[in-house]
Amino acid sequence: MQRLIPTLRQDQVDEALISVIHSLQITAKEISFRVGQGDLAGVLGSTLSENIQGETQKKLDILSNQLIKDILLECGHVRAVASEEEEGIVLGHENGEYLIAFDPLDGSSNIDINSMVGTIFSILPVPENNSGTADMFLQPGRNQVAAGYILYGPSIMMALTTGKGVKIFTLDQTVGEFLLTKRDLAIAPDTSEFAINISNYRHWQEGMQLYVDDLLAGTSGQRSKNFNMRWVAAMVADVHRVLIRGGIFLYPWDARSIDKPYKLRLMYEGNPMAMLVEQAGGLAHSGDMAILDIQPTDIHQRVGIILGARNEVNACLGYLKASQ
Ligand SMILES: O=P(O)(O)OC[C@H]1O[C@](O)(COP(=O)(O)O)[C@@H](O)[C@@H]1O
Numbered sequence: 663m664q665r666l667i668p669t670l671r672q673d674q675v676d677e678a679l680i681s682v683i684h685s686l687q688i689t690a691k692e693i694s695f696r697v698g699q700g701d702l703a704g705v706l707g708s709t710l711s712e713n714i715q716g717e718t719q720k721k722l723d724i725l726s727n728q729l730i731k732d733i734l735l736e737c738g739h740v741r742a743v744a745s746e747e748e749e750g751i752v753l754g755h756e757n758g759e760y761l762i763a764f765d766p767l768d769g770s771s772n773i774d775i776n777s778m779v780g781t782i783f784s785i786l787p788v789p790e791n792n793s794g795t796a797d798m799f800l801q802p803g804r805n806q807v808a809a810g811y812i813l814y815g816p817s818i819m820m821a822l823t824t825g826k827g828v829k830i831f832t833l834d835q836t837v838g839e840f841l842l843t844k845r846d847l848a849i850a851p852d853t854s855e856f857a858i859n860i861s862n863y864r865h866w867q868e869g870m871q872l873y874v875d876d877l878l879a880g881t882s883g884q885r886s887k888n889f890n891m892r893w894v895a896a897m898v899a900d901v902h903r904v905l906i907r908g909g910i911f912l913y914p915w916d917a918r919s920i921d922k923p924y925k926l927r928l929m930y931e932g933n934p935m936a937m938l939v940e941q942a943g944g945l946a947h948s949g950d951m952a953i954l955d956i957q958p959t960d961i962h963q964r965v966g967i968i969l970g971a972r973n974e975v976n977a978c979l980g981y982l983k984a985s986q
């Protein structure tokens with residue numbers, strides 16, 4: 663089986679970008695070791711602090727953030743990083759060619775129950791102005807040169823796209839190398855599996871409620887088809903399932919809180935997952951437009967997410983449109 667770095671060279675990925683991905687590979691090994699040790703490494707549980715989103719930080723959120731930041735900033739090709747756990751950007755090398763936005767630990771609520779968590783990353787080019795401010799990051803996801811995630815599950819996997827399809831690498835813990843285990847992932851256009859946190863039903867727009875009503879009605883409803891539901895409560899794991907066996911994943915607009923109508927973040931959750939999904943032939947939409955076409959205005963902005971099987975995403979958008 664082929665190793666990660668030679669695979670990237672074969673795909674003619676730029677050496678500077680390979681070096682950034684190599685650094686991410688190191689962080690993956692460091693974090694996965696600590697996740698695996700769990701209580702033995704004293705990494706479970708919450709801290710007394712909150713992040714910029716006002717969410718209580720888990721010990722592993724902080725530790726993963728620090729590890730990724732330290733390792734990426736040592737790589738001479740990183741101009742700056744932006745993280746879910748950092749209010750502002752952190753500058754790296756003045757001549758670095760890339761910007762990395764990341765969610766150091768996605769699915770934080772799963773940490774203490776020994777369930778799936780992951781790291782999500784988005785790699786953007788440094789724009790011409792190279793201003794050294796957060797503005798450098800405010801580029802549509804379409805500009806991403808690479809995106810992916812590391813899933814700390816029963817096995818440790820890296821899903822990666824550099825714009826030439828999606829590949830999955832699995833960490834061989836006996837040699838400490840990520841090996842290519844799947845290539846050319848393709849999401850089937852139709853599905854009968856959906857993922858949404860249905861406890862938010864009463865807060866959704868009418869179109870979303872009607873769409874989910876029809877999924878639940880199965881063969882007795884308009885869709886004349888039964889649907890199955892899954893919810894891991896870690897986007898990284900729910901999207902991984904969509905990439906591997908198809909499906910649709912939704913975290914739509916909801917009216918729980920006026921200043922937070924969306925839960926998930928654009929720069930380090932929506933954009934990287936949207937690039938992976940589009941590269942696998944699926945669709946990724948916010949409810950208003952393709953996620954990758956959104957012009958960001960803030961590194962921590964939130965976004966609606968409807969992604970996965972092409973025909974199913976279009977079916978959902980049809981309900982939203984019809985109820986407007
Ligand atoms: O609490 P809910 O509605 O199940 O939300 C789960 C969602 O929240 C998240 O855990 C948010 O990510 P973080 O853990 O990085 O804050 C997503 O991974 C997941 O899809």
Ligand SMILES: [Mg+2]
Binds near residue numbers: 765767769931
């Ligand atoms: Mg997250």
Ligand SMILES: [Mg+2]
Binds near residue numbers: 746765766767769770
């Ligand atoms: Mg997180």
